[in-house]
Amino acid sequence: MTVQTFLHQVLSGLADGSLYAAIALALVMIFKATHQVNFAQGEMAMFSTFVAYTLCGAGVPYWIAFLITLAFSFVFGVAVQRTIVQWLTRLPHASELTAVVVFIGLLVVFNGTAGLIWGYTNKEFPSPFDQKAWYGSTYLNPHEVGMIGVTLIVLGIVFAFFRFTRLGLAMRAAAENPQSSRLAGIRVGWMLALGWGLAALLGSIAGMMAAPKLFLDPNLMGGVILYGFAAALLGGIDNPWGAPIGGFIVGVLVNLGGAYVVGSHLQQTLALGVIVAVLVFKPSGLFGRTVVVRV
Amino acid sequence: MTALLALDKVDADYGPTTVLRGVTLEVPDGGMVALLGANGAGKTTTLRAICHMGVKTRGAIRFAGKRIDGMPTESIVRLGIGHVPEGRGTFLSLSVEENLKLGAMMRRDRGIAADVARICDYFPVLRERMDQQAGTLSGGEQQMLAIARALMGKPRLLLLDEPSFGLAPVLVQEIFRILRVINKEERMSMLLVEQNARLALDLVSQVFLLETGRVVASGPPQQIAADETVRRAYLGQ
Numbered sequence: 001m002t003v004q005t006f007l008h009q010v011l012s013g014l015a016d017g018s019l020y021a022a023i024a025l026a027l028v029m030i031f032k033a034t035h036q037v038n039f040a041q042g043e044m045a046m047f048s049t050f051v052a053y054t055l056c057g058a059g060v061p062y063w064i065a066f067l068i069t070l071a072f073s074f075v076f077g078v079a080v081q082r083t084i085v086q087w088l089t090r091l092p093h094a095s096e097l098t099a100v101v102v103f104i105g106l107l108v109v110f111n112g113t114a115g116l117i118w119g120y121t122n123k124e125f126p127s128p129f130d131q132k133a134w135y136g137s138t139y140l141n142p143h144e145v146g147m148i149g150v151t152l153i154v155l156g157i158v159f160a161f162f163r164f165t166r167l168g169l170a171m172r173a174a175a176e177n178p179q180s181s182r183l184a185g186i187r188v189g190w191m192l193a194l195g196w197g198l199a200a201l202l203g204s205i206a207g208m209m210a211a212p213k214l215f216l217d218p219n220l221m222g223g224v225i226l227y228g229f230a231a232a233l234l235g236g237i238d239n240p241w242g243a244p245i246g247g248f249i250v251g252v253l254v255n256l257g258g259a260y261v262v263g264s265h266l267q268q269t270l271a272l273g274v275i276v277a278v279l280v281f282k283p284s285g286l287f288g289r290t291v292v293v294r295v
Numbered sequence: 296m297t298a299l300l301a302l303d304k305v306d307a308d309y310g311p312t313t314v315l316r317g318v319t320l321e322v323p324d325g326g327m328v329a330l331l332g333a334n335g336a337g338k339t340t341t342l343r344a345i346c347h348m349g350v351k352t353r354g355a356i357r358f359a360g361k362r363i364d365g366m367p368t369e370s371i372v373r374l375g376i377g378h379v380p381e382g383r384g385t386f387l388s389l390s391v392e393e394n395l396k397l398g399a400m401m402r403r404d405r406g407i408a409a410d411v412a413r414i415c416d417y418f419p420v421l422r423e424r425m426d427q428q429a430g431t432l433s434g435g436e437q438q439m440l441a442i443a444r445a446l447m448g449k450p451r452l453l454l455l456d457e458p459s460f461g462l463a464p465v466l467v468q469e470i471f472r473i474l475r476v477i478n479k480e481e482r483m484s485m486l487l488v489e490q491n492a493r494l495a496l497d498l499v500s501q502v503f504l505l506e507t508g509r510v511v512a513s514g515p516p517q518q519i520a521a522d523e524t525v526r527r528a529y530l531g532q
Contacts, residue, residue: 180380184400186397
């Protein structure tokens with residue numbers, strides 16, 4: 001074990017971690033607002049990535065295809081919330097288990113639909129980052145550096161949006177206290193839909209960043225969503241700040257564990273290990289916040 | 296005097312349990328009205344019925360002449376009804392300033408920062424706590440914040456659900472004094488639900504007395520206070 005390979009494993013762990021960070025934040029955003037876990041988050045991201053693939057195949061320049069895909073994903077997420085999720089919450093006897101079953105159903109539907117449209121063979125997906133760009137090195141190739149960069153920029157924008165804009169404040173309020181939000185004239189239903197749109201948008205970025213590395217097929221996000229869950233739980237499922245940090249930690253942990261301990265075939269087991277460990281030892285996650293309440 | 300708010304034979308129920316039966320009451324424009332009654336008489340439900348919060352209603356509810364029954368809560372409050380709910384409805388994890396800004400969420404004008412300053416003149420303690428997480432405020436401070444948040448929406452009518460609940464008597468006096476000032480200075484109408492009947496009688500110009508979901512007496516506070524049976528049965532005097 002040389003220092004170089006160790007460093008390489010850590011850094012490429014961070015690169016993979018950026019994918020998990022984005023997916024974990026998407027999961028946390030929805031969980032915080034409605035206490036639902038969207039098991040279909042990864043498949044929605046995969047579907048969006050296929051849209052980008054089709055656009056690129058039609059000759060649309062990469063970054064324009066990227067932006068169109070973000071817009072598509074946002075609308076897609078809003079539409080899923082306004083139709084299926086809203087219908088679900090109006091069911092007379094819906095429980096949390098009903099939601100779980102419906103979201104797993106969505107997972108299967110999106111997976112199958114993508115297979116129907118685009119087939120199950122691996123497809124090459126372009127990277128927007130030049131293979132020989134100056135920021136590449138022996139430790140990280142340009143695409144991996146780009147993944148980290150894009151993720152950090154997007155996370156920054158998302159947090160600034162929630163922290164500094166009126167709409168962001170309204171969305172946080174709707175998630176924390178729907179009833180008081182309604183009394184403040186906030187249209188809570190639409191805030192939840194916007195949250196779904198933003199989550200789908202984040203997921204699509206993870207998908208588009210993952211695809212050049214993993215190749216594109218309907219099962220693109222199967223592993224990523226698992227690591228994303230581990231990351232969200234590790235960071236604290238109700239803490240949007242913890243989710244990305246959890247993502248990077250899981251990325252490094254899984255890479256190091258794969259390289260030195262369990263081997264690459266058992267890497268996903270590590271994610272499950274993280275999930276179990278968090279649930280057993282610290283269910284609120286590393287950064288699970290407790291709201292201070294005085295009565 | 297024209298009525299700003301008028302309930303005409305309103306029934307309300309939570310699923311199978313009917314709570315209000317044929318409640319008819321009016322709040323005149325610029326007026327202060329109290330809704331009194333024992334625990335479980337339907338006072339809170341009346342306020343919730345007005346804002347269509349978790350209750351089903353029958354009968355007509357009019358605000359500024361317009362039918363509002365059946366409209367979604369968000370749309371009702373946007374017409375100019377501020378609701379200080381039971382339990383205060385504080386956004387506990389957000390800062391005091393964010394709570395106040397949320398109160399003004401339905402406004403599109405540029406006077407919001409000025410209104411924060413103006414409302415903090417009524418409640419100076421909020422100015423000191425501006426950046427603090429609202430969950431760390433004391434009960435009394437949270438009550439002031441709840442009223443301030445409702446005021447930020449510049450409502451024409453303020454619905455107050457037991458603003459005295461759980462507060463020290465001095466603080467209750469203070470909050471009632473401020474409510475009187477706001478009613479005079481801003482011509483804001485108020486419908487006040489109170490357990491503390493004596494305080495409420497001092498404040499308002501009209502009283503409705505609820506018993507098991509029905510209005511059993513109404514009139515000016517002197518008349519209600521003078522009525523021997525009413526006093527014995529509901530005012531505990």
